[in-house]
Amino acid sequence: MGFVNLKILVVDDSKLARLSVIKAVKNLEPSADFFEAENGAIAVEIFKKEMPRVVFLDLTMPVMNGYEALVEIMKIDPDAQVIVISADIQPEARERIMLSGAKNMCPKPINDEKMQSIFINDLII
Amino acid sequence: MNSINFNEDQIDALKEFMNISLGEATSHVAELLDAFGTMHIPKISVRDTSELKEIVSESVEASLNYYVMKQLFAGKFGGECIFIVSEQSANNLGTHLYETDNPDKDDINDAVMELTNIVTSSIIGRLTEELDVQVQFFAPVSSFVKSFDIADDDEMAQYSKVIVVSTELEFKDHNISASIFILTKDEAINSLKELIDKKIEELYS
Numbered sequence: 001m002g003f004v005n006l007k008i009l010v011v012d013d014s015k016l017a018r019l020s021v022i023k024a025v026k027n028l029e030p031s032a033d034f035f036e037a038e039n040g041a042i043a044v045e046i047f048k049k050e051m052p053r054v055v056f057l058d059l060t061m062p063v064m065n066g067y068e069a070l071v072e073i074m075k076i077d078p079d080a081q082v083i084v085i086s087a088d089i090q091p092e093a094r095e096r097i098m099l100s101g102a103k104n105m106c107p108k109p110i111n112d113e114k115m116q117s118i119f120i121n122d123l124i125i
Numbered sequence: 126m127n128s129i130n131f132n133e134d135q136i137d138a139l140k141e142f143m144n145i146s147l148g149e150a151t152s153h154v155a156e157l158l159d160a161f162g163t164m165h166i167p168k169i170s171v172r173d174t175s176e177l178k179e180i181v182s183e184s185v186e187a188s189l190n191y192y193v194m195k196q197l198f199a200g201k202f203g204g205e206c207i208f209i210v211s212e213q214s215a216n217n218l219g220t221h222l223y224e225t226d227n228p229d230k231d232d233i234n235d236a237v238m239e240l241t242n243i244v245t246s247s248i249i250g251r252l253t254e255e256l257d258v259q260v261q262f263f264a265p266v267s268s269f270v271k272s273f274d275i276a277d278d279d280e281m282a283q284y285s286k287v288i289v290v291s292t293e294l295e296f297k298d299h300n301i302s303a304s305i306f307i308l309t310k311d312e313a314i315n316s317l318k319e320l321i322d323k324k325i326e327e328l329y330s
Contacts, residue, residue, distance in 0.1 A: 015134070087144045088152075
């Protein structure tokens with residue numbers, strides 16, 4: 001692959017979880033530019049400013065959760081590519097975020113195999 | 126948050142592993158109840174077991190009775206999981222699972238035992254899977270006690286640390302909430318720290 005200026009926003013209240021996502025993406029896209037947010041409210045602000053190509057979004061976060069952030073991001077850009085990465089693996093959670101416009105939902109923890117599948121099957125880069 | 130011997134990164138990692146574990150537990154309980162469960166952000170702290178009585182008193186109502194389920198697990202990360210459910214939550218659970226307005230005591234106990242088994246095995250099982258270690262589970266034991274008797278147990282003296290997982294298992298149309306405490310010994314806490322450090326190192330490598 002090897003795209004230039006591929007902006008990626010990683011949203012999770014856990015630093016470890018953000019690092020896991022960044023590491024998995026870097027293995028596929030070493031030159032990607034990463035922006036990090038620890039809650040949905042910060043994520044929405046960064047999204048407005050940077051308009052990243054891809055957003056990896058957790059659901060359970062303080063201040064503004066992932067469900068709310070997803071709605072706000074889709075209002076800003078209906079074509080936003082948001083992948084939810086969450087520990088909530090219930091079918092209803094998946095249904096809810098897919099209805100809100102997410103591209104897909106991936107159960108935590110993320111790994112190289114899951115990330116590769118996301119890049120191949122879900123994202124238009 | 127009191128993070129005895131745990132640095133900020135280790136607590137963050139433990140919180141994330143616990144979040145993943147609770148996600149799996151919530152999903153399994155949702156299946157049991159046939160209802161969507163709302164996940165809440167777990168608050169994690171590692172405290173001395175001598176503080177357990179105080180910690181428990183912060184999460185229960187002094188005037189109420191509680192079902193207390195204890196499940197031992199052994200291995201590189203060994204200890205005891207304590208699951209506390211209020212009498213009202215337990216009644217709601219029994220009412221729902223047995224489809225009756227007046228579940229008897231045995232039915233309620235059985236329902237809570239089933240819930241405990243699912244939750245503790247999901248939490249500890251997933252946590253240890255994340256840490257690449259195996260544990261053996263023992264059969265849970267139950268008691269129905271007054272709030273001030275929950276932590277009044279000589280058996281707890283054998284443990285040195287308690288991992289406090291403050292969260293809520295909230296299910297649509299069912300008022301069921303519970304508290305979870307994981308009691309461990311010093312060697313288990315040290316193993317846990319080593320395993321977490323190994324995971325963090327892998328990410329930075």
